[in-house]
Amino acid sequence: xGDRVITYGDAINEGHRIALRNNPECFVIGQGVNNPWFVxxxxxxxxxxxxxxxxxxxxxxxxxxxxxxxGAAMAGMKPIVFHPRMDFMYLxxxxxxxxxASWNYMFNGRVHVPxxxxxxxxxxxxxxxxxxxxxxxxxxxxxxxxxxxxxxARDAKGLLIAAVNDPxxxxxxxxxxxxxxxxxxxxxxxxxxxxxANVLREGSDVTIVAASFMVQEAMKAAKTLDAExxxxxxxxxxxxxxxxxxxxxxxxxxxxxxxxxIAEWGFASVAASVVKGIYDGxxxxxxxxxRMVTLPDCPAPASHSLEAAYYIYAKDIEKAVKTLD
Amino acid sequence: xxxIEVPVLPVLNNVLGLSNDTxxxxxxxxLLIRSTEEHIAQGVLDHRIDTPCHLYIGxxxxxxxxCWALRDTDYVFSTHRSHGHFLAKGGSIDRLFAxxxxxxxxxxxxxxxxxxxxxxEIGLLGSSSIVAGCLGIGLGxxxxxxxxxxxxxxxxxxxxCVPEEGVxxxxxxxxxxxxxxxxxxxxNNLYAASAAxxxxxxxxxxxxxxxxxxxxxxxxxxxxxxxxxxxxAEAVQRARNGEGPQYxxxxxxRWLGHVGPFDNIKEGLRxxxxxxxxxxxCPIKNLEKKVLREGVMTExxxxxxxxQIRERVDAAEAKAIxxxxxxxxxxxQNLYSREV
Numbered sequence: 001x002g003d004r005v006i007t008y009g010d011a012i013n014e015g016h017r018i019a020l021r022n023n024p025e026c027f028v029i030g031q032g033v034n035n036p037w038f039v040x041x042x043x044x045x046x047x048x049x050x051x052x053x054x055x056x057x058x059x060x061x062x063x064x065x066x067x068x069x070x071g072a073a074m075a076g077m078k079p080i081v082f083h084p085r086m087d088f089m090y091l092x093x094x095x096x097x098x099x100x101a102s103w104n105y106m107f108n109g110r111v112h113v114p115x116x117x118x119x120x121x122x123x124x125x126x127x128x129x130x131x132x133x134x135x136x137x138x139x140x141x142x143x144x145x146x147x148x149x150x151x152x153a154r155d156a157k158g159l160l161i162a163a164v165n166d167p168x169x170x171x172x173x174x175x176x177x178x179x180x181x182x183x184x185x186x187x188x189x190x191x192x193x194x195x196x197a198n199v200l201r202e203g204s205d206v207t208i209v210a211a212s213f214m215v216q217e218a219m220k221a222a223k224t225l226d227a228e229x230x231x232x233x234x235x236x237x238x239x240x241x242x243x244x245x246x247x248x249x250x251x252x253x254x255x256x257x258x259x260x261x262i263a264e265w266g267f268a269s270v271a272a273s274v275v276k277g278i279y280d281g282x283x284x285x286x287x288x289x290x291r292m293v294t295l296p297d298c299p300a301p302a303s304h305s306l307e308a309a310y311y312i313y314a315k316d317i318e319k320a321v322k323t324l325d
Numbered sequence: 326x327x328x329i330e331v332p333v334l335p336v337l338n339n340v341l342g343l344s345n346d347t348x349x350x351x352x353x354x355x356l357l358i359r360s361t362e363e364h365i366a367q368g369v370l371d372h373r374i375d376t377p378c379h380l381y382i383g384x385x386x387x388x389x390x391x392c393w394a395l396r397d398t399d400y401v402f403s404t405h406r407s408h409g410h411f412l413a414k415g416g417s418i419d420r421l422f423a424x425x426x427x428x429x430x431x432x433x434x435x436x437x438x439x440x441x442x443x444x445x446e447i448g449l450l451g452s453s454s455i456v457a458g459c460l461g462i463g464l465g466x467x468x469x470x471x472x473x474x475x476x477x478x479x480x481x482x483x484x485x486c487v488p489e490e491g492v493x494x495x496x497x498x499x500x501x502x503x504x505x506x507x508x509x510x511x512x513n514n515l516y517a518a519s520a521a522x523x524x525x526x527x528x529x530x531x532x533x534x535x536x537x538x539x540x541x542x543x544x545x546x547x548x549x550x551x552x553x554x555x556x557x558a559e560a561v562q563r564a565r566n567g568e569g570p571q572y573x574x575x576x577x578x579r580w581l582g583h584v585g586p587f588d589n590i591k592e593g594l595r596x597x598x599x600x601x602x603x604x605x606x607c608p609i610k611n612l613e614k615k616v617l618r619e620g621v622m623t624e625x626x627x628x629x630x631x632x633q634i635r636e637r638v639d640a641a642e643a644k645a646i647x648x649x650x651x652x653x654x655x656x657x658q659n660l661y662s663r664e665v
Contacts, residue, residue: 027472053472059502064495067461068468071479074450075400075466094492095461103451107443108434109659111450144660167662195665242665 003186009179011153012042015160016080018189020050023078026164029056029065030082030118038084039120040179066092066117070100070169073115078164086119086173087133100169101144116163121175121212121263123300124307132300136211136262137269139171140241146194147241149173151215153183155238158192166194175213197244199251203233206321207251207258209274211237214261214293220314225321232321240270248274249281256287259320263312266294288324293317326522329529331576333546333606337615340555345621351393351550352616353630355385355609358409360631360638361418365408365425365439366586373646376427376438381409383548383580386608387512388413390553391480391573394561395448400466400479402459403452405440406579410482415447418637422645429651436651436659448477456517457483457490464496467505467570476565478506485574486517488531494538500570501539507570508560509535512547515576518583519594535572547575548608578603 006014020026032038033055034047047055058065062083069079083089089096096117103113119139123132139147146168150156156174163170200215201222210218215236222232233251237243240262252258258278262271275290293316301310339348362382368374381388384406392413395401403410411421416432424431425439433441440454450466453459463481470477487493488511500507511531515522522529536542541563545552553575560571580600582589590597616622622630 025473059495059499061495061499063492064461064464064499067492067496068464068499071402071450071462071465072468072472073465074462075469077465077469077472079468092461094455094458098455099453099458099462104662105660106433106437106441107451108436109662110433110443111445112662146661146665239665 003184005182006153006185007179008153008156008181009040009042011157011185012160012174013044014185015157016043016046017049019080019161019164020046020054022189023164025076026078026080027054027056028080028082029058029069030084031058031060032084033057039082040176042174062088062091063095067095067099069117070095070113070115073113073169074103074111078114080116080118080164082118082120084120085122085131086135087130089119097142101142104168105144112167113169114167115169116160116172117169118172118174121173124177124311126302126304126307127300128302129299134173134175134212134263136173136240136264140270140273145169145171145241146239147171147173148194148239149212150192150238151178151210151212151236153181153185155192155198157185158190159194159238161189162191162194165191170194173212177213178216181216192238195239195242195244197247198236198238199233199247200236201232201234203231203255205231205255205257206324207233207235207248207255208317208321209235209237209248209258209260211240211262211270214263214312217312217314218261218317221317221321224314224318230321243270243274243277245277245281249278252278253282253285256285257324258290259293259317259324260290261293261312261317264294265297266292267297269294291320291323293320326527327529329544331544331546334549337549337551337611339551341551341558343551348616348621351389352609352612353634354389354413355550355612356631356634357418357638358385358388358412359609360634361408361412361421364638364642366581368425368642369586374425376425377584378425378439379406379584380581380586381406381579383603383608384512384514384577385409386550386553387510387547387575387577390550391510391557393554394557395480396477397447398477400448400450400477402450402463402479402481403442404456404459404482404484405452405454406484407440407442407452410452411442411444411449414449416442416444416449418641419644420444422641423648426645426648427650428645428648430645430648434651457487457492459483460487460490460492460496464500464505464507467500467507468503470506471503476506478508478561478564480508480510482510482512484517485511485513485515485522485531486525487511488534489525497535497538497540497570497572504567504569506564508557508564509540509570509572511572511574513574513576514579516583516595519589532572532574540570540572541568542572544574544576547577548606548611550608550612580604
């Protein structure tokens with residue numbers, strides 16, 4: 001089973017195919033399942049291989065569609081329900097929070113909910129406030145959910161397969177800005193373990209903790225900073241709930257400095273919780289306050305001039321790293 | 326607002342020709358639900374029970390009439406007013422009382438309380454206190470049936486306020502367009518908490534709006550267990566045959582207030598004449614009259630049945646009271662079914 005280089009978007013597609021081949025209980029539903037403007041190539045061709053009985057387009061009914069998949073999971077199915085833009089996934093929040101997340105606990109472990117709810121982040125391009133959100137923290141705040149956010153093609157496939165195989169509800173968040181990213185991806189079936197972060201690059205001066213799109217930016221920043229004599233360790237969280245603070249703190253204990261960067265609003269966020277976890281876990285080892293690089297506290301704007309001020313990239317991480325000295 | 330008159334028969338009519346044994350079993354289950362709710366009301370009055378209890382007295386014919394048309398493998402989703410559905414589908418009365426008393430032996434281990442009963446072994450996958458909450462998730466098992474080629478149906482019980490929620494429309498359309506074997510049972514008891522139907526809708530037309538979504542729809546006398554059972558049995562058969570989702574509106578009345586043991590008459594929330602009208606139409610009394618008149622059982626046998634049921638409920642309640650509450654150190658258990 002060799003590796004070969006494919007894109008993040010195609011890796012998601014492969015993850016679907018393997019989950020569907022291995023699990024007769026698995027099916028896929030979402031708006032625009034065959035529409036490249038909705039989902040890129042991530043579900044292209046699934047209908048041809050698995051048929052319209054298992055690959056379905058949906059009425060524009062986020063709550064009913066998501067609820068139906070949650071309920072199907074309660075009855076032993078392993079559905080993947082996707083939202084081409086996460087902004088619209090809020091319409092299903094009652095089903096996700098009040099029902100999906102609480103069910104296993106509320107019924108004392110008697111009814112499991114092995115559903116995968118996939119939210120696609122799709123921003124930039126002057127799309128404005130309602131087509132640009134990446135609300136990681138909204139879902140990470142809810143007890144009972146597991147939340148994953150792959151940053152590499154390898155993990156995009158491995159986390160999707162792991163999510164389908166997991167007996168609990170998994171919110172799987174992928175980012176269209178990553179769909180063209182390429183790396184080595186194994187051909188067959190494999191799982192990226194849920195709940196385990198990954199040290200993507202080793203370094204000795206500063207730890208950069210990131211998730212999803214900002215992992216790729218952190219890798220660029222680390223390269224630039226390395227040329228300037230600052231050695232950065234980059235940690236890809238991969239799972240943002242439950243978050244792997246052990247891996248993060250092992251690194252920060254070594255470097256003594258940390259920047260946490262996630263493309264989300266910073267207040268009451270995943271990034272803030274990771275910072276808190278660093279203070280709890282290795283306060284004594286810190287040589288400087290931990291910095292956060294997150295989105296400004298306003299809705300996403302439309303105009304390119306404002307977008308340039310709103311979105312965060314490698315240079316913002318570099319700037320934050322340099323304030324630590 | 327139009328007032329829809331649901332055909333009410335002066336004498337209950339065993340239209341499906343149910344056997345005497347079946348009729349007695351249905352009566353027994355309705356009495357079990359009534360007695361359970363009376364015991365719980367007393368428990369609340371005596372401050373033994375804290376969990377908010379939404380009692381089902383007056384609506385027993387709906388749960389029993391519907392569930393008698395189901396198999397153990399059919400699925401049911403219930404609401405905050407879930408005790409009747411739990412017992413009608415075949416849930417254990419011991420585990421029900423233990424849950425009402427929030428004990429570790431309860432059907433939900435004391436983590437759910439009165440509004441969150443479940444028993445997956447009899448297809449009750451849960452009850453939600455978010456009034457339209459199960460309108461989404463209740464579609465799921467029907468989806469399973471369709472995709473896996475099984476013929477189990479999914480029943481979604483809900484109150485008459487639920488058609489005011491957006492997800493009701495989403496759910497009906499989704500079920501219709503996918504031809505899912507879902508049976509929606511709207512128990513129209515004329516009130517959403519204290520708000521009357523006429524204050525919440527421009528017309529008495531829930532069943533008509535359901536029909537407009539493409540569902541096979543019926544409205545029945547919800548206090549006539551035979552009428553409810555006939556509508557349910559036919560709907561279940563159609564759904565199993567692949568004819569898509571079904572909608573049944575039962576017209577009924579709850580004798581007590583939205584929550585708790587009082588009838589809310591002196592607070593002015595409902596009218597005493599209205600309550601008395603519906604008490605005259607008690608689903609249990611009318612069924613008892615019929616079985617006595619037709620000699621299915623004697624007065625003595627009926628009295629003895631009442632006593633047996635009371636004793637059974639007494640015993641279940643005593644057992645619950647004696648059971649331990651869940652240990653505090655179990656607080657975080659079962660958050661996930663596989664820990665990370």
